[in-house]
Amino acid sequence: MSFSTIKIIQPVSVTSTKTTARSQEKSLLDPLKSNNNSFLVSTNKLRSISSKSNFPSFIRRSSSISAVSDVVKEKKLKSNSAISNLLITKEEGLVLYEDMVLGRAFEDMCAQMYYRGKMFGFVHLYNGQEAVSTGFIKLLKKEDSVVSTYRDHVHALSKGVPAREVMSELFGKATGCCRGQGGSMHMFSKEHNLIGGFAFIGEGIPVATGAAFTSRYKREVLKQADCDYVTCAFFGDGTCNNGQFFECLNMAALWKLPIIFVVENNLWAIGMSHLRSTSDPEIWKKGPAFGMPGIHVDGMDVLKVREVAKEAVDRARRGEGPTLIECETYRLRGHSLADPDELRDPEEKAKYGARDPIKALKKYMFENNLVTEVELKAVEKKIDELIEDAVEFAEASPHPERSQLLENVFADPKGFGIGPDGKYRCEDPKFTQGTAHV
Ligand SMILES: Cc1ncc(C[n+]2csc(CCOP(=O)(O)OP(=O)(O)O)c2C)c(N)n1
Numbered sequence: 001m002s003f004s005t006i007k008i009i010q011p012v013s014v015t016s017t018k019t020t021a022r023s024q025e026k027s028l029l030d031p032l033k034s035n036n037n038s039f040l041v042s043t044n045k046l047r048s049i050s051s052k053s054n055f056p057s058f059i060r061r062s063s064s065i066s067a068v069s070d071v072v073k074e075k076k077l078k079s080n081s082a083i084s085n086l087l088i089t090k091e092e093g094l095v096l097y098e099d100m101v102l103g104r105a106f107e108d109m110c111a112q113m114y115y116r117g118k119m120f121g122f123v124h125l126y127n128g129q130e131a132v133s134t135g136f137i138k139l140l141k142k143e144d145s146v147v148s149t150y151r152d153h154v155h156a157l158s159k160g161v162p163a164r165e166v167m168s169e170l171f172g173k174a175t176g177c178c179r180g181q182g183g184s185m186h187m188f189s190k191e192h193n194l195i196g197g198f199a200f201i202g203e204g205i206p207v208a209t210g211a212a213f214t215s216r217y218k219r220e221v222l223k224q225a226d227c228d229y230v231t232c233a234f235f236g237d238g239t240c241n242n243g244q245f246f247e248c249l250n251m252a253a254l255w256k257l258p259i260i261f262v263v264e265n266n267l268w269a270i271g272m273s274h275l276r277s278t279s280d281p282e283i284w285k286k287g288p289a290f291g292m293p294g295i296h297v298d299g300m301d302v303l304k305v306r307e308v309a310k311e312a313v314d315r316a317r318r319g320e321g322p323t324l325i326e327c328e329t330y331r332l333r334g335h336s337l338a339d340p341d342e343l344r345d346p347e348e349k350a351k352y353g354a355r356d357p358i359k360a361l362k363k364y365m366f367e368n369n370l371v372t373e374v375e376l377k378a379v380e381k382k383i384d385e386l387i388e389d390a391v392e393f394a395e396a397s398p399h400p401e402r403s404q405l406l407e408n409v410f411a412d413p414k415g416f417g418i419g420p421d422g423k424y425r426c427e428d429p430k431f432t433q434g435t436a437h438v
């Protein structure tokens with residue numbers, strides 16, 4: 001087949017304005033003939049697509065990273081109304097701010113508790129990436145699902161899992177959201193439709209695809225007309241080189257599933273630079289390859305993330321299928337709390353550190369007279385108290401009973417099993433006393 005006969009499925013505009021197939025085709029066929037602006041603001045430079053698509057200009061801007069105020073300019077062009085010039089109301093701004101401060105303060109407290117020996121195993125923090133979790137999850141309904149990775153505490157909090165339950169889970173206590181059996185990398189809450197943190201990279205993507213399939217199946221086969229629930233799958237740049245990612249993009253596009261694939265591209269997979277490990281580092285371009293929109297957004301800017309999230313969530317609810325969104329973000333700490341973080345260039349760290357998403361939102365709200373210093377201080381105080389309370393709660397909570405150890409283990413080790421009443425049975429009475437050899 002000659003190259004010119006290849007039919008290219010174009011990204012569907014999330015703003016639903018039409019462009020000619022020819023202009024879209026050019027941008028995809030000729031991606032590297034564009035200007036020299038950097039795509040990723042890392043130490044390395046990349047060429048980027050000068051997109052002719054109809055995504056809002058703040059999304060398709062080839063330098064990709066711009067200030068919150070650019071989003072405002074974009075809105076101003078479209079509207080004369082003074083009120084609609086703002087991307088958020090005061091109330092919305094406070095919700096976003098509170099959620100981001102909660103995520104940051106929670107993680108800072110985790111670091112303290114980890115180094116004091118209160119937590120076990122690996123603990124991966126989310127500092128710096130808050131705009132992504134908040135920007136997406138605060139738009140969701142309770143029934144919508146979220147699937148995360150091992151960097152999952154903040155997704156759980158944004159989805160509404162109480163800080164007490166997340167902290168207790170980290171302490172391995174019985175009051176944790178998984179009764180202390182999951183730990184840092186396996187947050188789960190049926191009630192809040194948080195269907196897991198996953199320690200193996202990429203494992204959450206098929207689970208999320210299944211959740212999205214369930215939603216469509218309920219609506220169309222079981223005729224539950226009000227079932228318009230969507231799923232957000234969060235995962236990292238390194239994970240996009242795994243097979244599950246491609247298989248699930250294919251299935252989701254094929255079956256028009258209500259799912260949003262959210263790539264948190266923090267430019268690193270432990271100590272491996274994204275630019276060194278991926279044949280084409282522009283992950284968002286893989287969306288159109290599968291017939292779904294692919295979007296690249298500044299993941300350090302909660303307002304921009306929220307704008308693209310809105311479009312994608314609405315599209316999924318309308319039954320129009322999946323969207324791939326690459327959020328360019330940065331983790332402000334090491335890969336895990338066991339990582340001394342010596343590999344990343346200090347200059348790169350400083351560059352992103354200066355773009356702290358919480359400070360950016362604060363600045364936006366001040367500049368637009370949405371909030372006062374006193375109001376934001378009150379939010380911060382509330383969060384400090386909430387986190388203190390979460391730690392006290394976790395400290396005071398009991399450890400799980402030893403008999404809980406083999407619950408949910410389906411293989412039947414000698415002497416243990418499920419009794420005729422369907423409940424876990426411990427045949428060796430010494431086991432619960434801690435003397436049996438398991
Ligand atoms: C299937 C599998 N292979 C390898 C690993 C080891 N591993 C842990 S984290 C990680 C890097 C993932 O990077 P990325 O997807 O960018 O996520 P980030 O840590 O940056 O959030 C790898 C390879 C794993 N957890 N699972």
Ligand SMILES: [Mg+2]
Binds near residue numbers: 238265266268
């Ligand atoms: Mg990464």
